[in-house]
Amino acid sequence: MNKSWIDNNTFHYSKFSDLHRLVNEKQRKNLTISLCLPTLNEEKTIAKEILIMKSELMTRYPLIDEIVVVDSGSTDKTREIARGYGADVYEASEIFPHLDKFVGKGENLWKALYITKGDIIVYLDADIKNIHHRFAYALLGPLILYDRIKYVKAFYDRPIAIGKSKIRPTGGGRVTELVVRPLFSLFFPDLTQILQPLSGEYAGYREIFEHIPFPIGYGVETSMILDIYEKWGLDVIAQVDLDRRIHRNRDTKALGRMAFAILQTFIERKIKLGLVDYKEKLYDEMIQFNLVKGEYKPDIYKIVGLERPPIIEIPEYRKKFKRALQKRPHAIAGETDVLG
Amino acid sequence: MxxxxxxxxxxxxxxxxxxxxxxxxxxxxxxxxxxxxxxxxxxxxxxxxxxxxxxxxxxxxxxxxxxxxxxxxxxxxxxxxxxxxxxxxxxxxxxxxxxxxxxxxxxxxxxxxxxxxxxxxxxxxxxxxxxxxxxxxxxxxxxxxxxxxxxxxxxxxxxxxxxxxxxxxxxxxxxxxxxxxxxxDGMIRCEIDCNISPVGGFKHKFKPNAILIINEVINQIMQLRLPQKPRSRVIIGKTSGGFKHGMIAYDASLGLEIQSNSDKMVKSIFNSIKDIVEGTSHEYEVDLKLNTLSNIHxxxxxxxxxxxxxxxxxxxxxxxxxxxxxxxxxxxxxxxxxxxxxxxxxxxxxxxxxxxxxxxxxxxxxxxxxxxxxxxxxxxxxxxx
The missing domain is CATH 3.40.630.10 (Zn peptidases)
Structure with missing residues (x-):
């Protein structure tokens, strides 16, 4: 394992709190930055995220150029609220309407690449209770200040909100510790240095995101790391300590389904890369049992490992970003120009 | 202007x-x-x-x-x-x-x-x-x-x-x-604490209940005749006490504020409440204390x-x-x-x-x-x- 990565590419958010410097450097490099919030029924937290980011990183410091919400069809007031507070709001199903329609976080992130304008895209989950603008500027810091870094991942303490009014001081990250870390340790020990590979907060250059496939659902974070690692190596990745993140707790069954999707993505990546030869077809149903009136009944969730191709392969995308693709000032060494 | x-x-x-x-x-x-x-x-x-x-x-x-x-x-x-x-x-x-x-x-x-x-x-x-x-x-x-x-x-x-x-x-x-x-308004914010020793002894034939003692204090405060002028009132704002449903309460407390647009009246009501507390403490042989938390003129x-x-x-x-x-x-x-x-x-x-x-x-x-x-x-x- 190349241990130097964790020393050289791990930062604390406070290192990037000089927002003047970030803005100056962003302007000097002529960069544009988009913030994308994927949502599904996030009416309780979405307004706060938009307001704080808009106030601190648009009105007061022009670091972010646009805030975009991509919604999976919320049935609450997520879209109205987000629009009311000034975000550009899209329904995922309305983007590339001619393609098959899927619902999932990965789908929203992938489609966001088409409707955002930025050279850099910041993705933040929309359920962060203790949202602070450091969640965005700290992810942007390494991308703006260090030319070698193209993708930045968040890590943090993860207290969980329990019940309505109490905060439990430790916990969280169960899927990481029980599923992802053992897998990385077995197959990609270098990647164990990424402390929270499943964190929903990350930022990167468009040229990274447009060249990798996006699983539709929970597997998107894992696949993103594997693909970036495989394509450009660990050194283009950095991680930033964001201190604390408070999020809603998920029950064990929901985490089980999440773990299923991650394992599915991981194994399919291994097969695709030719690293394992699996003789049988994988099943695509997560089966969990409930005791109902003295009888064990299965809950079956179909989790199909669908993924979107690298968006650069979509003609509409290539047409829209043609100019940017032709004169890209921040190209990554060794990147293949798909436009030929 | x-x-x-x-x-x-x-x-x-x-x-x-x-x-x-x-x-x-x-x-x-x-x-x-x-x-x-x-x-x-x-x-x-x-x-x-x-x-x-x-x-x-x-x-x-x-x-x-x-x-x-x-x-x-x-x-x-x-x-x-x-x-x-x-x-x-x-x-x-x-x-x-x-x-x-x-x-x-x-x-x-x-x-x-x-x-x-x-x-x-x-x-x-x-x-x-x-x-x-x-x-x-x-x-x-x-x-x-x-x-x-x-x-x-x-x-x-x-x-x-x-x-x-x-x-x-x-x-x-x-x-x-x-x-x-x-x-x-003039105001005195105070707390009345009642504590009864949980240890048995010859002092009480029947163990007093701290919540009932506080209740008695409240009843007596309610009987105070407050003037409409100067405008005056006593607000019973907080109570707490006891351990569980089936046990006599050994402690209880009451938080209250005396408010009036006359400092003199605030002081007079405070003295009346002090008398109530001392009288109740004596009568029921319990530890009852009146503590002043805040005082505004x-x-x-x-x-x-x-x-x-x-x-x-x-x-x-x-x-x-x-x-x-x-x-x-x-x-x-x-x-x-x-x-x-x-x-x-x-x-x-x-x-x-x-x-x-x-x-x-x-x-x-x-x-x-x-x-x-x-x-x-x-x-x-x-x-x-």
Whole structure:
């Protein structure tokens, strides 16, 4: 394992709190930055995220150029609220309407690449209770200040909100510790240095995101790391300590389904890369049992490992970003120009 | 004088145009817990925000009250104080994270007093947006240890150690928009504690119950004849006691406030309650103690004081109907030092002291405009007579 990565590419958010410097450097490099919030029924937290980011990183410091919400069809007031507070709001199903329609976080992130304008895209989950603008500027810091870094991942303490009014001081990250870390340790020990590979907060250059496939659902974070690692190596990745993140707790069954999707993505990546030869077809149903009136009944969730191709392969995308693709000032060494 | 009044309605939209900054300040400060005596973390955030907005000076006084100063254009005019208390009634382990909806913000302490403190921190930016400069220095003070047992220690210390004259003051509270407090009742806040030794002995044939003893005290207080003039009342505000359903309570306590617009009457009622406590203690042979937590003297401005009249004019200009009543907040400390001052509310709210307290966003901008109008009135001489 190349241990130097964790020393050289791990930062604390406070290192990037000089927002003047970030803005100056962003302007000097002529960069544009988009913030994308994927949502599904996030009416309780979405307004706060938009307001704080808009106030601190648009009105007061022009670091972010646009805030975009991509919604999976919320049935609450997520879209109205987000629009009311000034975000550009899209329904995922309305983007590339001619393609098959899927619902999932990965789908929203992938489609966001088409409707955002930025050279850099910041993705933040929309359920962060203790949202602070450091969640965005700290992810942007390494991308703006260090030319070698193209993708930045968040890590943090993860207290969980329990019940309505109490905060439990430790916990969280169960899927990481029980599923992802053992897998990385077995197959990609270098990647164990990424402390929270499943964190929903990350930022990167468009040229990274447009060249990798996006699983539709929970597997998107894992696949993103594997693909970036495989394509450009660990050194283009950095991680930033964001201190604390408070999020809603998920029950064990929901985490089980999440773990299923991650394992599915991981194994399919291994097969695709030719690293394992699996003789049988994988099943695509997560089966969990409930005791109902003295009888064990299965809950079956179909989790199909669908993924979107690298968006650069979509003609509409290539047409829209043609100019940017032709004169890209921040190209990554060794990147293949798909436009030929 | 009416020049500034005419400008006020136009301010509302300008302030609304930076609503995200005002709300961000309210949220970032309000989400930082600050139970009375443990305000350090909120003090730091408040200072950080003031420094971010580039006030001319940002410091704490000897009691750790955070203060920001915006320098005025005149060397000779005394400063104008704008004050909001930082502390809340909620412990640190209570969820302080706020939820913002289309036109509301909800969460613990939002009314008392996150909105007030957030607005205070936003004033430097709002003044800049409105292009306002004042003759007086504007002192923005977030005062600590205000509530309950804090007994307004923060503001008491700040004013005691402020050596130069103060031109006037505005105290900010989250709600209700339209309140105009210009007098403070005399008040004694006290606690009555009953403790009964759980160890058996020959003292009692039947073990007394602390809750019933407190109940007896309440009954006797209820029998006190209080005058309508001077206006006086006793508020039974808090009780606690006991361990479990099937066990006699060994301890119980009662929190109450005596309020009157006459200090003499407050003292007289306090002595009556003291007699009740001593009598009950003797009669039931229990340990019953009366502790004074806080004491405020009655003080007031006259309704025809130029500051009150100016505030009424400002509110009317903004289509607000002033509602007056006594206030036992920072106002009383200013008034007791003969510093003309008033308390104003920023917005409308509900569930005041509960974890699901909620405020309306839209009225906040009118509430802020009203504060600015009164500051302008003071700067124009409303307190200089």
């Amino acid at each position: 009416s020049d500034y009044l005419e400008k006020l309605p136009g301010f509302v939209d300008t302030i609304k145009s930076i609503q995200e900054t005002v709300i961000t300040n309210i949220v970032l400060i309000g989400q930082t817990p600050a139970p009375t005596f443990k305000e350090k973390q909120r003090t730091s955030i408040f200072m950080e925000r003031l420094a971010e907005f580039q006030v001319d000076e940002c410091t704490t006084d000897g009691y750790r009250n955070p203060i920001g100063i915006i320098k005025g254009t005149s060397e000779s005019k005394p400063p104008i104080f704008v004050v909001a208390h930082l502390d809340t009634i909620f412990d640190k382990d209570v969820d302080h994270y706020y939820s913002i909806q289309e036109n509301t913000i909800m969460g613990a302490g939002i009314i008392d007093n996150s909105v007030g403190v957030g607005v205070l921190a936003s004033l430097p930016e709002i003044f800049r947006r409105l292009g306002l400069r004042f003759e007086s220095d504007i002192v923005l003070a977030g005062v600590i240890q205000s509530l309950g047992k804090g007994n307004l220690r923060g503001i008491r210390h700040l004013l005691k150690t402020w050596t130069t004259p103060i031109r006037g003051a505005v105290c900010i509270e989250g709600a209700e928009l339209g309140r105009l407090n210009y007098y403070a 009655a003080a007031k401005l006259q309704f025809n004081h130029p500051l009150v009249k100016s505030a009424v004019n400002v509110m009317k200009k903004l289509d607000l109907t002033p509602v007056s009543g006594p206030s036992e907040s920072e106002l009383s400390i200013f008034l007791s030092r003969n510093i003309p001052s008033i308390t104003l509310g920023i917005t409308r709210g509900e569930n005041h002291h509960q974890q699901n307290a909620r405020v309306e966003i839209e009225p906040i901008f009118t509430g802020i405009t009203q504060i600015i109008g009164v500051i302008m009135a003071i700067d124009n001489g409303a307190c200089d007579e």
